Amino acid sequence: MTPALSPAAPPVAVQVPRPRPVWRRLPPGPARQTVFAVLLILVWQALSQWWVQNSSLLPSPVVVLGRAAELTLGGELPRDMATSLGRILVGYVTGAALGTALGLVMGRLPGLETLLGPSLGFVRSIPPIALVPFSIIVFGIGEASKYAIIVYLVGIVLALSAAAGVRETPRIRIRAAQALGAGGLTVLVKVVLPSALPFILSGLRVGLNLAFMAVVSAELIGARGGLGRMIMDSQTMFETDRMVVGILALGVLGAVLDRGADLVIRRALGRFTHQAA
Amino acid sequence: MPRVTGATGEGRGRHWLGAVGAVLLPLLAWELLSRTVLNGNLVPPPSIVAGTALGMLGTGELGLHIAISLRRIFVGFVLGSGLGIALGLGAASSSLVWDALRPLLAVCSTVPPIALIPLAMVWFGIDEPARLFLIIYLATVLMVPSTVSGVRAIAPIRLRAAESLGARRADVYVRVILPAALPFILNGLRISLGFCFMVVVAAEMIGASSGIGYLIVQSRYYALTSKMFVGILVPGAMGLGFDALFRWLVTVALPRFAVEKRTG
Numbered sequence: 001m002t003p004a005l006s007p008a009a010p011p012v013a014v015q016v017p018r019p020r021p022v023w024r025r026l027p028p029g030p031a032r033q034t035v036f037a038v039l040l041i042l043v044w045q046a047l048s049q050w051w052v053q054n055s056s057l058l059p060s061p062v063v064v065l066g067r068a069a070e071l072t073l074g075g076e077l078p079r080d081m082a083t084s085l086g087r088i089l090v091g092y093v094t095g096a097a098l099g100t101a102l103g104l105v106m107g108r109l110p111g112l113e114t115l116l117g118p119s120l121g122f123v124r125s126i127p128p129i130a131l132v133p134f135s136i137i138v139f140g141i142g143e144a145s146k147y148a149i150i151v152y153l154v155g156i157v158l159a160l161s162a163a164a165g166v167r168e169t170p171r172i173r174i175r176a177a178q179a180l181g182a183g184g185l186t187v188l189v190k191v192v193l194p195s196a197l198p199f200i201l202s203g204l205r206v207g208l209n210l211a212f213m214a215v216v217s218a219e220l221i222g223a224r225g226g227l228g229r230m231i232m233d234s235q236t237m238f239e240t241d242r243m244v245v246g247i248l249a250l251g252v253l254g255a256v257l258d259r260g261a262d263l264v265i266r267r268a269l270g271r272f273t274h275q276a277a
Numbered sequence: 278m279p280r281v282t283g284a285t286g287e288g289r290g291r292h293w294l295g296a297v298g299a300v301l302l303p304l305l306a307w308e309l310l311s312r313t314v315l316n317g318n319l320v321p322p323p324s325i326v327a328g329t330a331l332g333m334l335g336t337g338e339l340g341l342h343i344a345i346s347l348r349r350i351f352v353g354f355v356l357g358s359g360l361g362i363a364l365g366l367g368a369a370s371s372s373l374v375w376d377a378l379r380p381l382l383a384v385c386s387t388v389p390p391i392a393l394i395p396l397a398m399v400w401f402g403i404d405e406p407a408r409l410f411l412i413i414y415l416a417t418v419l420m421v422p423s424t425v426s427g428v429r430a431i432a433p434i435r436l437r438a439a440e441s442l443g444a445r446r447a448d449v450y451v452r453v454i455l456p457a458a459l460p461f462i463l464n465g466l467r468i469s470l471g472f473c474f475m476v477v478v479a480a481e482m483i484g485a486s487s488g489i490g491y492l493i494v495q496s497r498y499y500a501l502t503s504k505m506f507v508g509i510l511v512p513g514a515m516g517l518g519f520d521a522l523f524r525w526l527v528t529v530a531l532p533r534f535a536v537e538k539r540t541g
Contacts, residue, residue, distance in 0.1 A: 028372040114298070118300065122514070128475070129475065130493055138320070213389050220479075227392075
């Protein structure tokens with residue numbers, strides 16, 4: 001307003017904007033991330049082509065892609081993927097069902113939880129791969145030993161989270177149902193189970209990750225077929241390109257499983273999820 | 278009123294009894310089962326396992342394997358966590374760094390670290406560097422996201438308050454951002470330590486000539502199941518111990534930064 005202040009403004013406006021460097025011209029976000037991803041692959045290609053120059057140490061992306069196509073068309077990659085996926089699904093479903101049942105019972109009987117809780121917590125802290133040799137001794141080298149490891153891991157996680165969910169059920173809800181004449185079973189199915197569901201769901205997510213990791217461990221140590229076996233075999237035969245294909249396939253399988261579980265849980269049981277946090 | 282436990286002497290007494298029962302009863306059940314129903318050669322009773330463990334402690338065999346595994350974990354954990362926190366701070370303050378790291382992190386977080394053991398063996402052989410690489414990699418990959426989310430969780434009003442009071446950029450970092458992100462970083466460190474532990478045992482099982490993981494595989498080859506059980510139970514106890522130690526450190530040494538207090 002006052003003329004004394006206005007002259008200060010123009011010099012700023014007149015100043016010529018400095019040309020921004022190339023990497024700053026891209027808007028931040030997915031577009032720039034894609035550029036960086038492409039850049040990363042180009043660097044990988046350059047490294048393996050001009051610096052390492054040894055395909056059994058660092059196969060180039062082109063070589064890996066070619067090998068992936070060959071393994072897919074030959075049927076080996078889909079077969080190994082299906083083997084690993086089958087093991088995960090069988091073990092996961094069995095373990096989740098058994099663990100949830102145990103957890104519900106444990107949560108309703110505090111005495112049982114006092115007795116079993118600490119041992120389950122201890123057993124949970126054992127690295128799953130350490131149990132693979134034991135499982136093989138008891139259940140043999142076949143599929144049973146792989147299922148056993150997954151059932152055991154997933155089962156413990158679900159038992160602990162379901163029990164926590166039951167324990168956190170607001171007592172007023174149970175009392176309200178009882179006051180309205182609900183019996184023990186009705187309370188368990190219609191009040192306790194829905195209240196515990198957010199905990200069970202987050203246990204299901206954690207359990208899926210563990211099942212995935214356990215199957216890889218079991219296959220690395222000793223198995224017939226599966227992506228973990230494929231990676232380990234490639235290492236013994238120095239076929240690093242095949243190994244990288246296996247590792248990336250595992251990543252894809254893990255991402256698909258994770259997204260799939262997320263989608264199913266949100267679609268089918270969306271109203272139970274947001275309470276979990 | 279009768280259900281209130283812990284406050285009265287009687288309640289505390291019962292709690293203590295429950296804890297003892299929780300340790301003794303499963304052990305007793307295991308002892309009885311493996312002496313009757315199960316094959317004692319495959320599932321040795323806890324008394325024999327304990328005897329084996331004591332014997333191995335006496336000869337120094339167990340102590341040696343534990344010390345070797347611990348040294349592997351700590352060197353890699355310290356280096357990797359430092360790198361991860363530094364990268365995380367960088368990524369949180371510059372969208373360019375974040376966008377550059379994002380694709381790499383996306384790949385690294387979907388590939389299970391155990392699957393990288395064979396690759397590490399191709400690159401570094403079966404000696405120490407392979408294990409070191411794996412742990413540094415794992416700790417770095419795990420620490421970047423938790424550091425970033427710690428920095429991002431800071432209320433902007435705190436940053437603005439510091440800035441309007443004339444704090445320089447370095448001051449803002451040291452006095453506002455780092456303390457506020459610390460609970461997330463500490464929690465990330467605790468989780469990361471657990472994973473490092475798991476991967477070290479895995480790496481020792483697949484290719485090593487010492488350490489707890491090697492002990493398990495070696496006893497399996499010689500069909501020494503009670504020795505194998507020692508190898509299985511020791512990392513469980515160590516993992517539990519570290520977790521408790523970390524929680525204790527966070528709540529006792531750094532009570533301001535305890536995660537439970539802030540988030541729970």
